[in-house]
Amino acid sequence: MKQKNSYILAIESSCDDTSAAVLKNKKVLSNVVATQKIHEEYGGVVPELASRAHQQNIVPVVHQALVKANIDKKDISAIAFTRGPGLMGSLLVGTSFAKSLALGLNVPLIEVNHMQAHILAHFIEDEDEGIGRDEEIGRDEGIGRQQGSKGRKGKNEDSSVPEFPFLALTISGGHTQIVLVKHHFDMEILGETLDDAVGEAFDKSAKIMGLPYPGGPLVDRYAQEGNPDAFPFPKPKVDGLNFSFSGLKTSILYFIQRETAKNPDFVTENLKDICASIQKTIVGILMDKLKKASKQTGITRIAIGGGVSANSSIRMALKQAEKKRGWTTYVPKFEYCTDNAAMIGIVGYLKYQEGLFANQAVTAKARYGIGSH
Ligand code: KG4
Ligand code: ZN
Numbered sequence: 001m002k003q004k005n006s007y008i009l010a011i012e013s014s015c016d017d018t019s020a021a022v023l024k025n026k027k028v029l030s031n032v033v034a035t036q037k038i039h040e041e042y043g044g045v046v047p048e049l050a051s052r053a054h055q056q057n058i059v060p061v062v063h064q065a066l067v068k069a070n071i072d073k074k075d076i077s078a079i080a081f082t083r084g085p086g087l088m089g090s091l092l093v094g095t096s097f098a099k100s101l102a103l104g105l106n107v108p109l110i111e112v113n114h115m116q117a118h119i120l121a122h123f124i125e126d127e128d129e130g131i132g133r134d135e136e137i138g139r140d141e142g143i144g145r146q147q148g149s150k151g152r153k154g155k156n157e158d159s160s161v162p163e164f165p166f167l168a169l170t171i172s173g174g175h176t177q178i179v180l181v182k183h184h185f186d187m188e189i190l191g192e193t194l195d196d197a198v199g200e201a202f203d204k205s206a207k208i209m210g211l212p213y214p215g216g217p218l219v220d221r222y223a224q225e226g227n228p229d230a231f232p233f234p235k236p237k238v239d240g241l242n243f244s245f246s247g248l249k250t251s252i253l254y255f256i257q258r259e260t261a262k263n264p265d266f267v268t269e270n271l272k273d274i275c276a277s278i279q280k281t282i283v284g285i286l287m288d289k290l291k292k293a294s295k296q297t298g299i300t301r302i303a304i305g306g307g308v309s310a311n312s313s314i315r316m317a318l319k320q321a322e323k324k325r326g327w328t329t330y331v332p333k334f335e336y337c338t339d340n341a342a343m344i345g346i347v348g349y350l351k352y353q354e355g356l357f358a359n360q361a362v363t364a365k366a367r368y369g370i371g372s373h
Pocket of ligand 1: 203215216310
């Protein structure tokens, strides 16, 4: 028989954030994220350094999550972990840790698909008075937390959860997909990127301008003070609901090279306008495909998820579409946009209710389709 309340300990280690969270049913009691700063100087995530940092972080991060949630290990009902997709070395750290802990505590083990979790984060039931959420820990190697927000939800960040079926746009550093979500674990990809992910488009554009990794949040920040119509960039022509961002990256590169040849200070003098123009183009590409997907399916409930859903311009465009198109949009709170274990925890809870458990033979999966579980 199931316990009245379930306490899920969740672990996320798919890329460069080590995170642990504790959920009491659908509520987040703690969500600790250690972001690895080490990659900044390399202009991108270095897989070997990432897995080493995960090894250093995982014990203190899990410990912090338990302390902040104010629960004891013996109260844990199940352990959920990210099985994939992601970097193999990074995934292995979380997977091995979760497996050993589940074995040691004799509790069920639950494997979670990271991309499903970005979507199912919308099922977290949050209270403003949630305790210990979004805590920060740092260690000597310069590990800190990526910016999270404790702010209240905006108008289109209603606490209500999307009804099935709904459309989800997953936009992260590794993925760009439009997903038809028929049920928690019944998802179908309607379109996806043929080359770069949208997060990569932001990060690579930022790199061309000499900004550090990850450039997405910086482009967003500068864009807010720039003119989005200053430098028009061409939108790619891609059939159906698929995306392509590599052409845009190339045209930005050539544009910057051309202008810098004329004026070496071009980027510095025009940084805000360039960022605003790039952001407008990217958000335009995403919104065009979302409109198409909504028209094609007749579905007007639209959710976004993944790191890029923290972007102010996409959030605003969705808000406008609520008024203009009659959509109901679901935008995650900032702390559930970029990688975090709370989203792994909500999937853990949903699977726990259905008795969808993994066994000790489960292994990490670097490539892991969203339709499978
Ligand atoms: O979901 P995520 O944390 O990790 C992956 O699973 O990839 O997404 C990280 C991506 C990075 O490319 C980062 O630049 C981008 O999300 N990102 C943003 C913003 N915040 C994070 N891109 C644009 N605007 C932002 N505000
Ligand atoms: Zn992610």
